[in-house]
Amino acid sequence: MTGHTGPGERPATGDLTGKVALVAGATRGAGRAMAVELGRAGALVYVTGRTTRDRVSEVGRPTETIEQTAELVTAAGGTGIAVPTDHLEPAQVKALTERIDREQGRLDILVNSVWGGDHLIQFDTKVWDLDLAGGLRMFRLGIDTHIITSHFALPLLIRRPGGLVVEMTDGTVEFNRTYRDSLCFDITKNVPHRIAFGLAGELKEYGGTAVSLTPGFLRSEEMLDHFGVTEEKWRDAVAKEPHFAIAESPALVARGVRELAADPDKARWSGQSLSSGRLAKEYGFTDADGSRPDAFGYFEEVVFGGKDATAADYR
Numbered sequence: 001m002t003g004h005t006g007p008g009e010r011p012a013t014g015d016l017t018g019k020v021a022l023v024a025g026a027t028r029g030a031g032r033a034m035a036v037e038l039g040r041a042g043a044l045v046y047v048t049g050r051t052t053r054d055r056v057s058e059v060g061r062p063t064e065t066i067e068q069t070a071e072l073v074t075a076a077g078g079t080g081i082a083v084p085t086d087h088l089e090p091a092q093v094k095a096l097t098e099r100i101d102r103e104q105g106r107l108d109i110l111v112n113s114v115w116g117g118d119h120l121i122q123f124d125t126k127v128w129d130l131d132l133a134g135g136l137r138m139f140r141l142g143i144d145t146h147i148i149t150s151h152f153a154l155p156l157l158i159r160r161p162g163g164l165v166v167e168m169t170d171g172t173v174e175f176n177r178t179y180r181d182s183l184c185f186d187i188t189k190n191v192p193h194r195i196a197f198g199l200a201g202e203l204k205e206y207g208g209t210a211v212s213l214t215p216g217f218l219r220s221e222e223m224l225d226h227f228g229v230t231e232e233k234w235r236d237a238v239a240k241e242p243h244f245a246i247a248e249s250p251a252l253v254a255r256g257v258r259e260l261a262a263d264p265d266k267a268r269w270s271g272q273s274l275s276s277g278r279l280a281k282e283y284g285f286t287d288a289d290g291s292r293p294d295a296f297g298y299f300e301e302v303v304f305g306g307k308d309a310t311a312a313d314y315r
Contacts, residue, residue: 009290012255012283014262017042020104021261022096024087024149025114027051028064029220030168033250034111034257035069039078041258043109046100047073048085050116055084059116064221087114087145090152097152107156109261112195113168114145117188118222123181135184142188146195154203161207164261165199167192169214173273175296178304193273200271209270211260215253216277216295217246243303245311246295251288252276259283291315 016038023035027049035047047069051060066082073080083099085092100107117138122130146167157163169192171180176193180186192212199210219234227237231249238245256279260266263283277294279285286292298314301307 009288010284010286012037012041012258012285014041014259016109016258016262019043019108019261020100020106021045021109021111022048022100022107022153023111023113024048024085024145025112025116025168026069027060027066028069029222030215030218030250030253031111031113032064032069032072033254034113034166035080036072036076037251037254037258038109038261039073039080040076041262042078043261044079044081044104045070045073046081046083046096048083048087048096050084050086052082052084057116059119087149088140090148093148093152097156100153101156106160107153108160108162109164109166109257110149110153110157111166111168111257112146112149112192113166114149115142115168117141117185121182121185123185125182127183130182130184138184138188143191146192150195150199154199158203158206158208162264162266163203163206163208164266165196165203165208165210166257166260167196167199167210167212169193169212171214172275172296173212175214175299196273197271204270207267209260209266211269211271212273213253213256213260213279214273214275215250216248216275216293217244218253219247219249223247243299243311246293246298246314248276248293248295249288252280252286252293255285256280256283259285 021038021043025031026035026047035045038045049066050057070080070082085096120134120138170189196210196212229237253276256276280292294314302309
């Protein structure tokens with residue numbers, strides 16, 4: 001169990017001045033927050049996505065663009081560079097990494113956060129009843145994009161020891177032992193764990209680290225909209241969904257990525273499945289409101305384990 005760290009927030013502190021990062025899938029949510037936090041630490045951050053000020057993707061919104069994210073990175077103290085990229089298109093990803101090589105000659109941090117498949121999830125639907133095209137599209141969005149990006153970006157990352165690859169997903173290995181009530185979604189969100197595990201082995205001789213990482217119950221823009229609340233009034237949604245009491249802002253997982261990237265001993269994590277709550281506890285930082293939510297501890301011990309406790313005991 002974790003608890004509140006006391007009054008005031010304790011942000012991440014790792015310095016990434018001089019580092020070059022690529023956050024693939026940085027239009028909004030955790031991707032945007034991670035890009036901004038890396039910038040706050042002093043990194044130069046390339047941010048990619050399909051929604052720009054000139055074009056909105058099938059899952060995008062005109063209020064959230066990669067240009068916006070790049071501006072937020074720069075405003076936070078780093079340098080943000082927006083590059084429109086469809087990570088399902090190898091030629092576009094190849095051009096992206098060639099540009100990073102040409103402009104910077106290095107890549108220190110790769111965050112594979114491409115997703116965009118929420119609208120395709122078919123919960124409580126047997127595999128023989130699902131929309132097959134939608135299920136296969138989910139594999140493309142959540143698996144193929146990550147493989148394609150690693151294929152082109154890793155030759156640049158391994159030039160220097162100390163590189164970090166973060167495979168973003170939904171749920172830890174332990175949590176995902178419980179079936180996620182949608183075969184294609186379950187498979188898609190488990191694959192990044194295996195990608196990270198495999199990449200850890202491939203990167204070891206080059207001094208690189210690969211991990212899979214998940215936020216807890218994330219208060220993304222999409223989730224706030226779903227419940228009809230704002231970040232300032234997010235607790236109003238608890239009446240509709242009691243488990244939302246354990247929700248965390250995107251800042252928590254973003255601070256975890258920052259600390260991982262700045263940790264000189266990050267290799268100890270290589271190949272592991274990590275959560276924002278675990279990293280917050282290990283590195284001692286908090287969410288933006290000063291709390292330290294442990295969503296997976298809450299679900300494992302209280303929701304599934306029957307422990308006599310509440311979400312407040314895990315903040």
